[in-house]
Amino acid sequence: MVAQDLSLNDLRAALRLGWRDFIAEPVYGLFFGGVFAVSGIVLSYVILTYGEFSLLIPAAAGFPILAPFTAVGLYEVSRRREERSPIGWRNVLGAVKGRGDEQILAMGVIIFVAFGFWVIVAHAISAIFLSNAGAGSESLAFLFTSSGIAMLAVGSVFGGAMALAFYAMTVVSLPMLVDRNVDLITAILASIRVVRTNLFVMFIWAAIIAFALFVAIATVFAGLLIALPVLGHATWHLYRRAITVGG
Template identity: 65%
Template sequence: MADIGSNSPVPFKVAGDLTISDLRAALAAGWSDFLAMPQYGLFFGAIFAFAGIALAYATIVLGEVSWLIPAAAGFPLLAPFLAVGLYEVSRRREYGIAVDWPAVLGAIRGRGHDQILSMGVLIFVGFGFWVIIAHLIFSVFLVEAGAGSESLEFLITPMGLAMLAVGSLIGGVIALVFYAVTVISLPMLVDREVDFLTAIFASLRAVSNNSMALLIWAVFIAIIMALAIALAFLGLLIVVPVLGHATWHLYRRTIASTHPSTGQVV
């Protein structure tokens, strides 16, 4: 029998045979979870959508382009941490446990020793690092262009387009690292009593073992998130919860419990 989220550490095995069919199955299961309990998905989706709208508004009104555009571009990096409540909804549905707001909102504590909060610190530090790097890139190109002030118009100049290309390349590398570290680790911390380093190594091993499938999943997430943001951020109301639930099911397909004595999957 698979682990049902007990407080006792259970040995596990990382799958190495994920396929496109598994991605489709996870997405379908995520959609099913969202439709079954939309109040939770819409709650977390609304938080994300509101944050995006607020950042966009601040960028236009305050004119702090060199700080706010990196923040707006990078805030999807925080999605896995904010999605732990969605993982808890899917976990409880799968295991037949009652779902309620205290349990969902309390999922941030994880299954022991505040390991998810420790992961959250790493994620927010990484996010801050990205914002600083992106600000430096913006400032360098602004000086090279001889622009007198920050403005959105700068982005459509040749130098501005070059800046966006460089920033997108560096940002893509950072986003890929975030993805590799969090795609399996955060749902694992919701489900199992493991430390965050064990969860991170499991996530990295999952990406290494299933590089093609999980790279396709990463590209799909990037495209669908970009489309959701393009719809005045309102698409995030649906995209964020469905992807969050789907990630839980992908984690369950990837991490299997093993018998502590024989090492066989159980």
């Protein structure tokens, strides 16, 4: 069953337990946080190297879409700690295979396609505004012009809607696929039900995640070494509260 009584206390409890898991097994958290941080640095370097500065902000804004898939190994760490089972790198890295049915890998493909789609849409939006701006639009100063601000506003609406949609699809589904032998559609529908029936609390959780990742990315991605593992472990514990036995 899907819990219909999530509260802010559940979010505080999830964060507390997430921090506890990170402190208990920091090497896994630092590894996955490092992988995510290095990926962000490489992506930013490639974009800036090829001079596509207009893609930098939308890529940074859409980058958190990839976080739930990166955190799959962290869900497994929390699951094994909860069951008092041996952890080990083989088990943690093997979590991406799920229950042997490749459902998590399929979700990963969906997430990466979504990120690529968002970058394409963002590029199209920027191209429209840049073409109307004329000279001077090739520098970051363009973002502080009326056209630049309008571009950011339009991009934020599309990006925000897309991010919320994928948040609703993944916030519970990925931990559920790690934990249970269910199919992708069942997990996604369960995730959407959790968000729909606990809209205020899950919106606050989305805001916490977005703010934490924004701050982490703003520190030249270094903050992801802490933010990603704590949020990943915390998401596992929130999932355990949101989906009751038999749900």
